[in-house]
Amino acid sequence: MLxxxxxxxxxxxxxxxxxxxxxxLTRRNVVIILMSIELMLNAANLNLVAFSxxxxxxxxxxxxxxxxxxxxxxxVGLGILIAFFRNRETVNxxxxxxxxx
Amino acid sequence: MMPVATAFFFYLLAxxxxxxxxxxxxxxxxxxxxxxxxxxxxxxxxLYLMLxxxxxxxxxxxxxxxxxxxxFLFVMMLVNIEQLYTEKMLNRQWLLGLAAAAGLGYxxxxxxxxxxxxxxKVLPNLPEGSNTQELGILLYQNYMFAFxxxxxxxxxxxxxxxxxxxxRV
Numbered sequence: 001m002l003x004x005x006x007x008x009x010x011x012x013x014x015x016x017x018x019x020x021x022x023x024x025l026t027r028r029n030v031v032i033i034l035m036s037i038e039l040m041l042n043a044a045n046l047n048l049v050a051f052s053x054x055x056x057x058x059x060x061x062x063x064x065x066x067x068x069x070x071x072x073x074x075x076v077g078l079g080i081l082i083a084f085f086r087n088r089e090t091v092n093x094x095x096x097x098x099x100x101x
Numbered sequence: 102m103m104p105v106a107t108a109f110f111f112y113l114l115a116x117x118x119x120x121x122x123x124x125x126x127x128x129x130x131x132x133x134x135x136x137x138x139x140x141x142x143x144x145x146x147x148l149y150l151m152l153x154x155x156x157x158x159x160x161x162x163x164x165x166x167x168x169x170x171x172x173f174l175f176v177m178m179l180v181n182i183e184q185l186y187t188e189k190m191l192n193r194q195w196l197l198g199l200a201a202a203a204g205l206g207y208x209x210x211x212x213x214x215x216x217x218x219x220x221x222k223v224l225p226n227l228p229e230g231s232n233t234q235e236l237g238i239l240l241y242q243n244y245m246f247a248f249x250x251x252x253x254x255x256x257x258x259x260x261x262x263x264x265x266x267x268x269r270v
Binding site: 003004005006007008009010011012014015016017018019020021022023024025026027028029031032034035036038039042045046049050052053054055056057058060061063064065067068069070071072073074075076078079080081082083085086091092093094 | 123164168173198224247263
């Protein structure tokens with residue numbers, strides 16, 4: 001087998017990001033869309049850690065901030081989801097159309 | 102300590118991560134999706150360990166797999182799962198979404214292939230024993246202000262989540 005270079009990690013992160021993007025763009029369920037966003041953030045984190053393997057520790061410091069951001073995003077997103085479910089009795093993204101015309 | 106059988110473990114963990122990510126995106130039941138996402142996150146924690154980032158691996162397991170995903174599972178108690186099986190899984194523009202994701206993937210592959218030659222060949226020696234210590238020094242000295250802003254962000258997120266989930270404000 002080939003030796004594993006950081007490029008392999010970058011390719012893996014790109015694959016995971018694209019999978020997460022497919023989830024965001026095609027699914028209707030808001031919970032799964034939020035989980036796909038977590039998947040994309042995780043792929044970005046993998047990229048940062050792979051670059052920090054090459055250029056020093058700063059990438060890992062940034063990925064700590066990305067994790068904090070992901071936690072904040074999940075908390076606020078799920079709060080919005082609860083408020084929305086109480087009003088409309090649905091969790092489907094394409095039924096969130098009050099501001100559309 | 103030199104890692105052993107790097108290629109084998111990389112392909113094993115990468116395969117687990119990609120397959121469970123696909124399961125996460127394609128399952129109709131959000132509980133199954135959440136469990137698959139936990140497997141993906143644990144596999145990427147293993148990859149962090151292989152990249153000499155033990156602190157990030159611990160944060161990944163404790164915070165992501167242990168904290169955020171538990172929050173997701175709690176919220177799923179609100180969702181009517183039987184109803185989900187009877188309605189459509191994909192939205193109307195799913196074909197366009199797939200095309201957009203494929204285009205993005207194409208650009209990623211192009212960028213990685215073009216940039217792969219510029220990456221450094223010789224990797225620095227990162228000691229994993231002092232990784233947490235050095236990361237702490239970095240966070241509390243170089244990125245002090247950003248760290249404080251992140252704590253403020255978390256405070257705002259807590260208040261916002263409570264306000265939005267409350268019945269009456």
